[in-house]
Amino acid sequence: MSEIARTINGALRKVPAWPIYLIGVIPPAWLFYQGVTGNLGVDPVKKMEHEIGLLGLQVLIATLAITPLFKITKINLVKFRRALGLVGFFYIVCHLAVWLFLDVQIWSQIWADIVKRPYITIGMGAFALLIPLAVTSNNWSMRKLRKTWKSIHKLFYPAIILGGVHFLLLRKGIQLEPVLYVVGIVVLLAMRVKLPKRARRTANA
Numbered sequence: 001m002s003e004i005a006r007t008i009n010g011a012l013r014k015v016p017a018w019p020i021y022l023i024g025v026i027p028p029a030w031l032f033y034q035g036v037t038g039n040l041g042v043d044p045v046k047k048m049e050h051e052i053g054l055l056g057l058q059v060l061i062a063t064l065a066i067t068p069l070f071k072i073t074k075i076n077l078v079k080f081r082r083a084l085g086l087v088g089f090f091y092i093v094c095h096l097a098v099w100l101f102l103d104v105q106i107w108s109q110i111w112a113d114i115v116k117r118p119y120i121t122i123g124m125g126a127f128a129l130l131i132p133l134a135v136t137s138n139n140w141s142m143r144k145l146r147k148t149w150k151s152i153h154k155l156f157y158p159a160i161i162l163g164g165v166h167f168l169l170l171r172k173g174i175q176l177e178p179v180l181y182v183v184g185i186v187v188l189l190a191m192r193v194k195l196p197k198r199a200r201r202t203a204n205a
Helices: 003-012 019-036 044-064 066-073 078-104 107-116 118-135 139-145 147-153 156-170 176-192 197-204
Strands: none
Touching: 019 044, 019 078, 044 066, 044 078, 044 156, 044 176, 066 078, 066 176, 078 107, 078 118, 107 118, 118 147, 118 156, 139 147, 156 176
């Protein structure tokens, strides 16, 4: 471990994770205020819906990046991973709530949209996979579930892939920004793959 990484890790040990939850409430609240005061353009509901959803995806990608960051730099942000993951889930819940209560509003249309629109189908699939992760993101669940807890939290990987695809399809047509998000997700997932010992020796040769 480099001296820089050791210094940063030493400083991070003194930083609690709980402020992340408080800070995490600010962006949705600010977007809602901006929408109410007419500062989100001609379609504030869509703007709010998309901005919160994108923010959720960004936070979840940041959560995914913690392990690869440690592998490359030895900077350890693991103590913040749970808080980031829950804040990301909170943003996705807000994104869904805006779609349900402010955008669609007609409840009979919701199921039709989920079935007929692939990007909504995929987005709801990603959300469904995140629910058990959020519910079990606590010390009590870790103690009770033990090995099962790790299996449950591997659902994060397909969930974030589906989230990236949801964003890609939402933009209608190939656009650079969502493509970069999907590529980034794939790269971060690939960096987490553990090579067999023989493959590692070959790669390091």
